[in-house]
Each structure stands twice: as C-alpha cells, then as structure tokens.
Amino acid sequence: MPTADEIKQRIESAIPDASVSVEDWTGGGDHFRATVVSPAFGGKSRIEQHRMVYAVFGGEIGGPIHALSLTTKAE
Amino acid sequence: MSETENPLREAIAEAIRDNDVILFMKGVPEAPACGFSARATACLQALNVPFAAVDILPDPRIRQELSGLSNWPTIPQLFVKGELVGGSDIIMEMYESGELAQTLGVEAPAAAPDEAPAGADPAPQALGIENRLG
DSSP: OOOHHHHHHHHHHHSTTOEEEEEESSSSSSEEEEEEEOGGGTTOOHHHHHHHHHHHHGGGBTTTBOEEEEEEEOO | OHHHHOHHHHHHHHHHHHOSEEEEESEETTEESSHHHHHHHHHHHHTTOOOEEEEOTTOHHHHHHHHHHHTOOSSOEEEETTEEEEOHHHHHHHHHHTHHHHHHTSOOOSSOTTTGGGGSOSOOOBOOHHHHHO
C-alpha cells in the first residue's frame, strides 16, 4: 500500500518541476488528496492536468489507491 | 468494428450522445454509494439541472468500458453534450467558481451544494445502463 510520501515522490519525479503536497485523507492508506503545481500544466485544461497526474499511477487508481482527489494548478 | 465487438461500450457511448447531461456514478442520485458521487450529485441538484444518471456498480464492466472510452480512471464522471467535464474534484471546483452553471447553461445559485439540495428537484431521471442493453 502506498504512503502519502511515496505518492508525492512519484508525482514529483514524473511531472517536471512539480511542487506536490499529499495527505492521506482518511488515514486508511487508500484515500489521498494531492495538490500539484507545475509549469507543465500551462495551457492545459483541468481534464488534461488531472489525466497527467492519474497517468503516473495507471491501474493503481481505483485499485490499491481507491481515490486520489486532485487540485492542479499551472503556477 | 468496435460496435459489433463491444456492445456495452457502444451502449455507453450512445447514452453519452443521447443525454445532454449524464453522470456516471456509484449508486443512484437518491442514494449515492460513495462520497465523491454524492458531491457530484449535490452540485447538479443544487443547480436544478435535470440529468441522467448511470449506476456503474451493478456490473464492473461498465466502469471498465467507460474508463476506456473516456480515458478517465475514476468515478463519478460528468458528461455535458457529449464531452467529459470531469470527475468530482473538477465538478466541485467548477461549481464553486460558477463555471459549472455556465457550462450547463443555468444561473449559479447563491448557496453552496452542501446546503442547497434540500430545495432541489428530487426526481432526476435514473437511467440504468443495463436496461438499455436489454
């Protein structure tokens, strides 16, 4: 089961210059809430921004990571 | 080709085409089975927008095909006029900024969705996708 720190590190290593904060929403290790700020989001719609973050985890979303609530910003 | 090989995916695509506002969710609007689906429902109800709802829980293939079609991994998913608007985070953000009302072509209410749904139309049409296949 991933920890909030692992999720933060994986997003940061996958998305250029991302500044990421992650909290374990329920304390149960499967509902997380992340705020991701990256210049890589510039010019992209919210849908595209969220897809970029979800893509880091592939099939884990909905599996081991039951929920990853996202707030994304370009800066 | 995909139409003949994947009738479920085609039925989902057709439901998205046929309904201007359609929410794929866990549970039904009267009884959402997940907090995220509940929040999405509350936003739509607070805006008094009629919407079709599809419960993805009865058959795991619905979610699988929906996500394959939309390239979006989580539930709920809101489509307006055939376009994916977002999941619960984006729906909430757009509700709060007034963009959701704009996208749906209605006026933004003064109250937040947490408090508003009491007065909302209680009977949005529930569309069971499995019935569409029958």
